[in-house]
Amino acid sequence: MKNSVEIFELLKEKFGDSVISLEKDAPTEPIIICAPLEIHKISTFLRDNEELKFDSLMCLSGVDDANGSKTKDADGLETISGGTLSVYYHLHSVELNHKITIKVTTDRENPQVESVENIWKCADWHEREAFDMFGFNFLNHPDLRRILMPYDWEAGYPLRKDYKNPEFYQGMKVPY
Amino acid sequence: MGLLDKEFSDGNIVIAPVEDLLNWARLSSIWQLGFGLACCAIEMMATSASHYDFDRFGVIPRNTPRQADAIIISGTVTFKMATRIKRLYEQIPDPKYIISMGSCANCGGPYWEHGYHVLKGIDRVIPVDVYVPGCPPRPEALLEGLLKLQEKIRNESLRTKTV
Numbered sequence: 001m002k003n004s005v006e007i008f009e010l011l012k013e014k015f016g017d018s019v020i021s022l023e024k025d026a027p028t029e030p031i032i033i034c035a036p037l038e039i040h041k042i043s044t045f046l047r048d049n050e051e052l053k054f055d056s057l058m059c060l061s062g063v064d065d066a067n068g069s070k071t072k073d074a075d076g077l078e079t080i081s082g083g084t085l086s087v088y089y090h091l092h093s094v095e096l097n098h099k100i101t102i103k104v105t106t107d108r109e110n111p112q113v114e115s116v117e118n119i120w121k122c123a124d125w126h127e128r129e130a131f132d133m134f135g136f137n138f139l140n141h142p143d144l145r146r147i148l149m150p151y152d153w154e155a156g157y158p159l160r161k162d163y164k165n166p167e168f169y170q171g172m173k174v175p176y
Numbered sequence: 177m178g179l180l181d182k183e184f185s186d187g188n189i190v191i192a193p194v195e196d197l198l199n200w201a202r203l204s205s206i207w208q209l210g211f212g213l214a215c216c217a218i219e220m221m222a223t224s225a226s227h228y229d230f231d232r233f234g235v236i237p238r239n240t241p242r243q244a245d246a247i248i249i250s251g252t253v254t255f256k257m258a259t260r261i262k263r264l265y266e267q268i269p270d271p272k273y274i275i276s277m278g279s280c281a282n283c284g285g286p287y288w289e290h291g292y293h294v295l296k297g298i299d300r301v302i303p304v305d306v307y308v309p310g311c312p313p314r315p316e317a318l319l320e321g322l323l324k325l326q327e328k329i330r331n332e333s334l335r336t337k338t339v
Contacts, residue, residue, distance in 0.1 A: 148293070149293060150255055158292040158293070165292055172295055172301060173296070174292075175296075176283075176284060
């Protein structure tokens, strides 16, 4: 069993600048921040290293940080330009009984993150959901299409903070 | 019950208008499409089960729309499901009836404002005969909805579907 500082030191030693920092003072569990285009390598190490053995991806979730510049239109609806989106990975090792949270932050306009689907199979649908709701482009994902919204949904990504409802979908009125 | 109250004129012969006979037959065997959407479906199943016994009104769930007379929209209708429901509705042979069960199917329910994925009322897609309010409605409420539908069918004429 390892604590977050030990896990961070282990990762830092192995991957250097790809592992950015450790957030330990947040009211949540400790978070290690990594580079979005190195997450596949880091995840493989997290799973296979004898001292870590993170065999279970408990949850993978997207977050809209909504930290870009906000402009309001005439109806009071906000549009956000710039800023970042984040993906959180909650990992658990059943064998060693320790946990860690990994976070990667990516550009909101072109959100690219490496897929971890071939490391933890359960990431397949989690990543599809994150794509469906936030529009992440998970590189090397084998089947990146919408999972909850209709396949032909063109109105954007509903959980983004500046999402706007369309007037109609296939002839059905959307607003109340 | 209408038909059976009529007097027996000769032997075992009942004389009645053909309209009454057809309506009586229809309202006494409303076969519903075995179709549930959300928590309302749990109440619908409870209504079908022995305690409330939908079957005593002739309501039997059928597994294909081609053998069904009615569909109970029991739950939240997402846009993705709405296109499927429309197709199921079109596959039911005429005459067909629709009971909209619960707030979600009636008007979007708790999703009316922020439900980006929810159709705000099934009547935007298919015509509804009876609305049953509630979230979810108790089995008694659904039974009353069914009785209302039977009342509606009893007053139909051959020329028009509903009065």
